[in-house]
Amino acid sequence: MKIATWNVNSLKVRQQHVLDWLETSQTDVLCLQELKMPDEKFPRAEFEAKGYRSWFAGQKTYNGVAILVRDGLNVDDVSVVRNIPGFEDPQQRVIAATVEGARVISAYFPNGQAPGTEKFAYKLSWLAALHTWLVQELAQYPKLALLGDYNIAPDDRDVHDPQAWEGQNLVSPEERAAFVGLIELGLVDAFRLFDQPDKAFSWWDYRMLAFRRNAGLRIDHILLSKPLAAACTFCDIDKTPRKWDQPSDHTPVVAQID
Secondary structure, X not given: OEEEEEEOOOHHHHHHHHHHHHHHHOOOEEEEEOOOOOHXXXXXXXXXXXXXXXXXXXXXXXXXXEEEXXXXXXXXXXXXXXXXXXXXXXXXXXXXXXXXXXXEEEEEOOOOOOOOOHHHHHHHHHHHHHHHHHHHHHHHOOOEEEEEEOOOOOOHHHEOOHHHHOOOOOOOHHHHHHHHHHHHOOEEEHHHHOOOOOOXXXXXXXOOOHHHHOOEEXXXXXXXXXXXXXXXXXXXXXXXXXXXXXXXXXXXXXEEEO
């Protein structure tokens, strides 16, 4: 089963990109973030025409997440959860479903703006709530995949210029500690299971020719529980959609689970 995550930065703008990429990549399960559309606008019929069922949690203008699953794969509809249970939050950032017996979570982590701000405090409280919920999820679902835009670059290897970014949002000690906390739950960074090239990133700012200069960050991740990590045979960043017209500032991260 090929799984992937992609922050599309507006599904309305990038809908055809997603449809084209699904066709060429032959992905079985795609987790989307930053839909930026309410549920009633979600293009369910268009994805169904391409052979994918969809589950989503949207809102107007901001946030929004979805899981697309290829026809023929079993999904337990009863198990679908929107947002973090017990964490009151109007922002639509999480959707989870059980696909072929594996728990798949699509998550759009808060950006945080800057350390010391209210948005950063919200990010840390959201991360703490996610951690608590994942303890329960892992107890119920030994096979679990957490995919999404984490808005965290976990290591200096994941930053094009670590010195320039030192102490800033996305690389702060608090955010990196929260990422380590997820690893300590027994999750594994699928990308780091394999030898990877230097300067491998999943996000590039639209400004200052950042993509052309490869001045990016690796902030989109696939974390796998140990049973899935043991079955993971491939994980890579597909930079192709970032080269298309009107691209998202993120590009897909893909993993193969055999």
